[in-house]
Amino acid sequence: MLPLSSKIDLSNLHGLYIPLTLFSGEILIAFVPTKDSDAWKNGIGLMMMACCEECLEQMKNALKNDMQTFAYMDEASKR
Numbered sequence: 001m002l003p004l005s006s007k008i009d010l011s012n013l014h015g016l017y018i019p020l021t022l023f024s025g026e027i028l029i030a031f032v033p034t035k036d037s038d039a040w041k042n043g044i045g046l047m048m049m050a051c052c053e054e055c056l057e058q059m060k061n062a063l064k065n066d067m068q069t070f071a072y073m074d075e076a077s078k079r
C-alpha cells in the first residue's frame with residue numbers, strides 16, 4: 001500500500017480499480033479505498049497488488065519515479 005499523493009485527485013475513484021500508465025508504458029492496477037475504509041482514514045490513497053515482495057518494491061519504485069503519469073485517471077473518474 002502506498003500513501004496518498006496530494007498531486008492526484010482520487011475523490012471520484014473510491015472503490016474502483018484504476019489502471020495507472022507509467023512513462024515506461026507499463027500498466028499497474030491500483031485500488032482506491034472507499035471513504036469509510038480504515039486505509040483511507042489512515043492516509044492510504046492507493047492499494048497496489050503484487051505477487052511478491054520483489055514485485056511490490058518494483059511497483060513502488062516505478063510509481064515514485066513517475067507519479068504524475070496517470071493517463072487513465074480522467075477516463076476512470078467518469079465511470
Ligand SMILES: [Zn+2]
Binds near residue numbers: 054056
Ligand atoms: Zn512477484
